[in-house]
Amino acid sequence: MNGFYDEDLAYIHHTGFASLVDGAGPELLAWIASFGIESGKLVDLGCGSGTFAKLACDAGFDVLGADLSPAMIEIARGVAPQADMRRASLFDLELPPCQVVTMLGEGLNYCAGGEPDDRRIEGLFARVAEALEPGGIFAFDVIVADDDHPMSGTPSRAGVDWAVLSVITEDLEARHLIRTITAFREVDGHYRRSDEVHIVRVFETSALAMMLKANGFAVEVSPCYGIYPLMPRRRAFLARKT
Numbered sequence: 001m002n003g004f005y006d007e008d009l010a011y012i013h014h015t016g017f018a019s020l021v022d023g024a025g026p027e028l029l030a031w032i033a034s035f036g037i038e039s040g041k042l043v044d045l046g047c048g049s050g051t052f053a054k055l056a057c058d059a060g061f062d063v064l065g066a067d068l069s070p071a072m073i074e075i076a077r078g079v080a081p082q083a084d085m086r087r088a089s090l091f092d093l094e095l096p097p098c099q100v101v102t103m104l105g106e107g108l109n110y111c112a113g114g115e116p117d118d119r120r121i122e123g124l125f126a127r128v129a130e131a132l133e134p135g136g137i138f139a140f141d142v143i144v145a146d147d148d149h150p151m152s153g154t155p156s157r158a159g160v161d162w163a164v165l166s167v168i169t170e171d172l173e174a175r176h177l178i179r180t181i182t183a184f185r186e187v188d189g190h191y192r193r194s195d196e197v198h199i200v201r202v203f204e205t206s207a208l209a210m211m212l213k214a215n216g217f218a219v220e221v222s223p224c225y226g227i228y229p230l231m232p233r234r235r236a237f238l239a240r241k242t
Helices: 007-016 019-033 051-059 070-079 118-131 205-214
Strands: 040-045 061-067 084-087 098-103 132-143 156-158 162-171 176-187 190-201 217-222 234-241
Touching: 007 070, 007 162, 007 176, 007 190, 019 051, 019 132, 040 051, 051 061, 051 070, 051 098, 061 070, 070 084, 098 118, 118 132, 118 205, 205 217, 205 234
Parallel strands: 040 061, 040 098, 061 084, 098 132
Antiparallel strands: 132 234, 156 162, 162 176, 176 190, 217 234
């Protein structure tokens, strides 16, 4: 893997790809509040550039954010200075006692910190269940499997001082989605190029739901957060510790 959200791609993601948190973040916080949880410790795994962490801080939560990318964490510390931001894999972070754990933006799919195999995911779910108080919330979204509609394409996007081009292919047998990303960012009057290859695991919806239930969660699987629809083949897992 040629880097993982290094400086330029982290900047581009923060400035040009905020729609998920802008749309889903308020909906998720409203859903959490519907259970009477409006404060306390919230752990934001795969926190990226800290946009959801800022929303959660502003809503009254004490936020711990974690991301594997140093560049993302650097941005996040500026975006959400009230939060405790740490560079760590979601599989390695020591989880404190908390009321909420979130993971917006397909963080569970990523193989950057090692393959998210069933053993590691079951271990993560068990640690989340142990950290949450009874009635606590665990919410995340992932890319799910659909052998009839493999993902492929060459999407591109540009901003005032950047452009990003991707080639997307899916290995159905390996259950992997491969994103080959070329980014251009203007720095000191010149454009510099960076290249990254992101490999993500694709999950079976029923398998993740069963793992959550086995760890003491009641779970709802949805194609949206509240009224905010997710992209095709994405599902939100909205779980509550019983």
